[in-house]
Amino acid sequence: MSDTSSGVVDLLGALAYAELTGFLRLAEDAATLAPTLTDRAELSDLAAVEHRHFRLLRDRLVELGADPEEAMAPFVDAFDSWHALTRPSDWLEALVKAYVGTGIAMDFYREAARRVGPDIAGLVEEALADEGRSEFAVERVRAALEREPKAAGRLALWSRRLVGEALSQAHRVAAARPALAALLVEADEGEDLPAVGRLFARLTEQHAKRMSALGLSASS
Amino acid sequence: MSDTSSGVVDLLGALAYAELTGFLRLAEDAATLAPTLTDRAELSDLAAVEHRHFRLLRDRLVELGADPEEAMAPFVDAFDSWHALTRPSDWLEALVKAYVGTGIAMDFYREAARRVGPDIAGLVEEALADEGRSEFAVERVRAALEREPKAAGRLALWSRRLVGEALSQAHRVAAARPALAALLVEADEGEDLPAVGRLFARLTEQHAKRMSALGLSASS
Numbered sequence: 001m002s003d004t005s006s007g008v009v010d011l012l013g014a015l016a017y018a019e020l021t022g023f024l025r026l027a028e029d030a031a032t033l034a035p036t037l038t039d040r041a042e043l044s045d046l047a048a049v050e051h052r053h054f055r056l057l058r059d060r061l062v063e064l065g066a067d068p069e070e071a072m073a074p075f076v077d078a079f080d081s082w083h084a085l086t087r088p089s090d091w092l093e094a095l096v097k098a099y100v101g102t103g104i105a106m107d108f109y110r111e112a113a114r115r116v117g118p119d120i121a122g123l124v125e126e127a128l129a130d131e132g133r134s135e136f137a138v139e140r141v142r143a144a145l146e147r148e149p150k151a152a153g154r155l156a157l158w159s160r161r162l163v164g165e166a167l168s169q170a171h172r173v174a175a176a177r178p179a180l181a182a183l184l185v186e187a188d189e190g191e192d193l194p195a196v197g198r199l200f201a202r203l204t205e206q207h208a209k210r211m212s213a214l215g216l217s218a219s220s
Numbered sequence: 221m222s223d224t225s226s227g228v229v230d231l232l233g234a235l236a237y238a239e240l241t242g243f244l245r246l247a248e249d250a251a252t253l254a255p256t257l258t259d260r261a262e263l264s265d266l267a268a269v270e271h272r273h274f275r276l277l278r279d280r281l282v283e284l285g286a287d288p289e290e291a292m293a294p295f296v297d298a299f300d301s302w303h304a305l306t307r308p309s310d311w312l313e314a315l316v317k318a319y320v321g322t323g324i325a326m327d328f329y330r331e332a333a334r335r336v337g338p339d340i341a342g343l344v345e346e347a348l349a350d351e352g353r354s355e356f357a358v359e360r361v362r363a364a365l366e367r368e369p370k371a372a373g374r375l376a377l378w379s380r381r382l383v384g385e386a387l388s389q390a391h392r393v394a395a396a397r398p399a400l401a402a403l404l405v406e407a408d409e410g411e412d413l414p415a416v417g418r419l420f421a422r423l424t425e426q427h428a429k430r431m432s433a434l435g436l437s438a439s440s
Contacts, residue, residue, distance in 0.1 A: 020261060027247035027267070037289045037296070041240055041278065044271055047247070051268040058261065069257045076257070 007179035008120055009064065011112050013071030014173070014180065015127055016057035018105060020072070021079050023050035029094040039091070039140075046098070046133050053127040060123055074177060078169040085165045092144055096155050096214065099137035101162040103210050107203050108170055112183040134213075141214045156216045163207060227399035228340055229284065231332050233291030234393070234400065235347055236277035238325060240292070241299050243270035249314040259311070266318070266353050273347040280343055294397060298389040305385045312364055316375050316434065319357035321382040323430050327423050328390055332403040354433075361434045376436045383427060 026047035034040035058068045086101060088094035106128050113124040145152055174181035185195040211218040246267035254260035278288045306321060308314035326348050333344040365372055394401035405415040431438040 017257075020257075020264060021251075023264060023268075024247050024251040024260075027244050028251065031241075031244040031248065037237075037240075037292055040244075041274070041288070044240060044243060044274070048243075048268055048271040051264055051271075054261070054264070068261070072257055 007112075007183045008116055009061065009066045009071050010074070010177050010180035011109065011116065011124070011183060012057050012061050012064075012120070013066070013068070013073075014075045014177075015109050015124065016054055016061065016068060017072035017075045017079055018109075019050045019054035019057060019127060021083060022102065023047050023054060025083055026050060026098065029088060029091075029098075033088060033091045033094045035091055042136060043094075043098075046131075046136060049131045049133070053129070056123065056127050060120075075173060078173045082165055082169045086162050092141060092151065092155060093158055095137040095141050096158055097162055099134055099141070099214065100159045100207070100210050101166060102133065104163055104166050104203060104207055107206050108184070111199055111202070112180065115183045115186055134210075138213050145215050152216055155214070156211070156218075159211060159214075159216060159218075227332075227403045228336055229281065229286045229291050230294070230397050230400035231329065231336065231344070231403060232277050232281050232284075232340070233286070233288070233293075234295045234397075235329050235344065236274055236281065236288060237292035237295045237299055238329075239270045239274035239277060239347060241303060242322065243267050243274060245303055246270060246318065249308060249311075249318075253308060253311045253314045255311050262356060263314075263318075266351075266356060269351045269353070273349070276343065276347055280340075295393060298393045302385055302389045306382050312361060312371065312375060313378050315357040315361050316378055317382055319354055319361070319434065320379045320427070320430050321386060322353065324383055324386050324423060324427055327426050328404070331419055331422070332400065335403045335406055354430075358433050365435050372436055375434070376431070376438075379431060379434075379436060379438075 024047075026043060030040045030043035030047060034043055061068045061071050086097060088097050109124055109128060113121045116124070141155070145155075174184065185199060208218040244267075246263055250260045250263035250267060254263055281288045281291050306317060308317050329344055329348060333341045336344075361375070365375075394404065405419060428438040
């Protein structure tokens with residue numbers, strides 16, 4: 001039970017820092033990469049959604065008697081490293097990151113939330129609500145690929161890098177936070193495939209769906 | 221009447237861009253200068269308030285039949301220049317900017333809103349609502365000055381630069397946008413001091429109040 005509790009605080013702390021830093025990075029991309037004022041404003045809208053999700057998580061951590069700063073601290077290095085290693089160099093890369101990179105990160109939180117109580121699982125779902133982010137990115141990337149089909153190779157490569165770096169940081173976090181890792185790979189009753197194998201099968205499937213939505217190949 | 225209307229669109233466009241870019245700059249300061257995760261989170265909260273104010277203004281521009289991007293465009297260069305010329309080099313400078321720099325900018329909008337209808341004036345007041353920004357900055361700057369009194373000279377100099385650059389950009393905007401300038405300096409009935417003189421007297425008085433709240437001298 002104390003393992004579950006520390007797993008829950010880890011889950012909410014990780015997700016809170018992910019939303020806080022996601023908010024700040026989207027704001028940076030809006031400020032530095034958006035091609036028009038309208039795009040800048042719309043990406044700012046999406047950043048503000050992440051901030052709202054951050055507040056939900058911070059408030060719940062406080063309600064649970066946890067200190068939000070302490071709950072977030074174990075995840076700062078891994079998430080900051082991920083962002084530093086996947087800094088978009090243009091608007092299209094920023095859009096793909098907002099969809100593919102954020103997408104796989106969210107899949108991890110959803111997986112962990114499968115093994116917490118309905119109250120926390122509901123909060124996690126609320127914090128993961130898409131609220132237009134995917135549509136925003138998919139529409140713009142598809143339109144850009146219609147104008148310039150040869151950008152597809154570069155963006156597919158970029159997507160692989162986003163996912164590779166995400167898996168690498170997830171591995172680092174799982175090693176350092178066993179209670180959180182247990183939420184991800186605990187065996188369910190009556191399932192016989194190894195839990196890690198099932199987890200990666202689901203993550204890969206979701207990633208392939210996103211690549212296909214962008215008009216990119218996951219394997220090319 | 222058409223002068224007033226273009227003045228109103230200018231006022232809302234200028235304020236909308238100020239809030240949008242204020243949002244993005246506060247987010248940048250939160251990401252790069254906040255000394256703790258809690259400070260980062262709290263400055264992010266203030267940034268999100270600016271984003272909410274931006275949305276109010278953008279929505280009203282759309283209701284008025286104006287294109288928000290076109291309404292904001294005339295102010296981009298002046299506001300971006302102001303931010304580029306007043307980039308804080310540390311957390312204390314960021315806090316002073318959030319209070320003193322944003323304060324004088326808001327005084328300009330309040331002055332212009334004195335001469336528009338109550339409907340627009342009410343919207344401007346809502347968009348200028350402080351929502352904790354001043355208290356956040358004042359508390360932290362005062363505490364820092366208690367620990368390190370000799371920082372006062374540097375921060376007083378920084379404040380003068382913030383205000384000097386703000387007046388310089390305001391002058392540039394007023395020259396380029398006569399309908400907006402007219403809202404600022406139109407003579408009121410029964411007043412005999414020149415309007416520009418009264419405007420600067422009020423701006424100076426408000427600035428001195430802010431400096432005093434920080435524990436800094438406006439003239440030292």
